Amino acid sequence: MASRKPAADGIPAAPARPRLTVMRDVAKLAGVSHQTVSRVLNNHPNVRVETRERVLEAMRSLNYRRNLAARTLVTRQSDTLGIIGFETTLFGPASMLYGIESAARDAGYMVSIASVRDLERRQVLEAVDRLTQHSVDGVIAIAPKQSVNHALAQAPPSLQCVAVGGSGESDAAPTVSIDNAAGARLATQHLLDLGHATVHHAAGPSDWPESVERIEGWRRTLYAAGAVVPPVEHGWWDAESGYAQGRAMARDPAVTAIFCANDRIALGVLRALHEAGKRVPEDVSVVGFDDMPDSGFFVPPLTTVHQDFGELGRRSLSLLLEHMATSPEVPPPDRVLVAPQLVIRTSSGPLRH
């Protein structure tokens, strides 16, 4: 029925353009002007209910959808937000991405994504460029390294950006992140309260603000408690690095409590401890950071600091929207901190011999 008939008249072939239904068609059917249709679409108040109803009906019967490209052309806004993604294959960034996307959808925005392989200025700038070219209305950068903020500072000033997951030290863009220092404090204090003389730290990379802030929080807490601050070695965010650090620590009998920069590192530490014949938590307590989906099923179930990545995404979106609403004269960029939460499972406990 609905199949397109080959033009039966003299014309050899129909033009390649299928002629989609546009406002004019709706207008004609409803017996109004295209402008009235536009008004209905944009919820302009000054349309008689009766007229509006007629237009709506026409749109329905023609299965009309407005052409966003045309709209974007004239309004210069696309109802699309850009996300600069990094390592989005990992749980944390992937969750933020999801959180942002959900929130954006609820706010009526589409989301386009530009991943970067690494966080060099050039790549970030190129991502920004790709996004601008597709005329996004704003950008959220999953930006766990300083370099991103530097790059963002070079973005066209008309483009609103917010950075999520990084440090707030840049003045390039407002930032939303977990309160890493608070999380580290929670974890460290928990271990101290359990009676451990001090707490060792299996750290992340040295050039990631998240890692640095966790170290800082951990260090301060020890200092405040008058405990000795053991030296830290930096690693990557994965289990392999945790395993390496864990092996070293397992050899040191002074180590009775380890705060890991994230759950994956904790997984590696756990394995190293296991191989060294140390029991957790009887001999050594371990605490992670992130609360990945399965960390409750590590051996033993991991005590960890829970991050609400979804909340992070939502907050960053609302911050962006807020900044987009105010005029482009730059207000002092804010930093939003999301409070983390300690989840106590069985990998931490008092020292027992």
Next chain:
Amino acid sequence: MASRKPAADGIPAAPARPRLTVMRDVAKLAGVSHQTVSRVLNNHPNVRVETRERVLEAMRSLNYRRNLAARTLVTRQSDTLGIIGFETTLFGPASMLYGIESAARDAGYMVSIASVRDLERRQVLEAVDRLTQHSVDGVIAIAPKQSVNHALAQAPPSLQCVAVGGSGESDAAPTVSIDNAAGARLATQHLLDLGHATVHHAAGPSDWPESVERIEGWRRTLYAAGAVVPPVEHGWWDAESGYAQGRAMARDPAVTAIFCANDRIALGVLRALHEAGKRVPEDVSVVGFDDMPDSGFFVPPLTTVHQDFGELGRRSLSLLLEHMATSPEVPPPDRVLVAPQLVIRTSSGPLRH
């Protein structure tokens, strides 16, 4: 320097529109018509090199960027692809997403994402609708459930879709997925070869094709080897489900080898085994599926079936592009299978008492 001056003449305020640089400006500077600029931009052959050079120079000096919205309006293609995402917070889907996005970028496409909270027809259709409205040129659906294919069948026929990660049983769209049956065969045969009388299976959800195909591959392999096929219980894709299934299996002395539907389930199984005092692999061998980043650091390191999610993404993209290139008359949809690979670590071994 480049700041906008307030109009000094009689006009009270500059119009809100900042007047961005357009083809006409470039044309004027280069002393050609805007059409020539367009030709340069689109690499039309019939432009004298000298002219092209002049235009390019003008574009550079004006920092011109073409307005994609206008281009989309007239060409009816946006150079943007849509992705329908599901559970993109998990490693597998997140990796596919990343793989698709990278491949798309290399092919000159932008990627917009529409997540669905669950895979009901209505939500999927709504996602398709959102994407069409933003005039994407094609859609890749991360579609691990049958319902998605059904929904896709209802999408406007002009919209090219490919489904990734699902079963190929639908005729709605071409599909690319891991060869789940082959993967299951690899795992099962490996355990059989190790000398186990039979292999138990910790399964995923019953309504996911991936899960069903893995069961099927496992079952066939046992059958072909003349081994008894133990009953399966379905669960979810997470460690919790694996833990529950693992506890039950730990009680059964006949269980000496367990093939898990994914690595997270394997993690739970490992924990259950550990708690029950069973040694892995001495008492029970365990094999997973996915090869998540840290499964090499489980206790013990997990033997598993490696999926190349990046390849999956690339293949689905090239399939989509291929289908977009051929005219809309629907060619019989293909199914592309990506071969998985067994990664042997230490969680599997011969039975030892």
Next chain:
DNA sequence: CTCAGCTCTGTGAACGTTAACACGCGCGCC
């Protein structure tokens, strides 16, 4: 009664690009 000021609607002109055609020029061929 008149005129200002609402409410509702229509008309024409952007927006910035590509498509379709037209034109002038030089070249080779008969």
Next chain:
DNA sequence: GGCGCGCGTGTTAACGTTCACAGAGCTGAG
């Protein structure tokens, strides 16, 4: 020498919206 043809370029008209106006009809105050 005429003619056809390909090359490089310019001119004009879409594409489907929204914006800025203008105008018709009504209301109510002076």
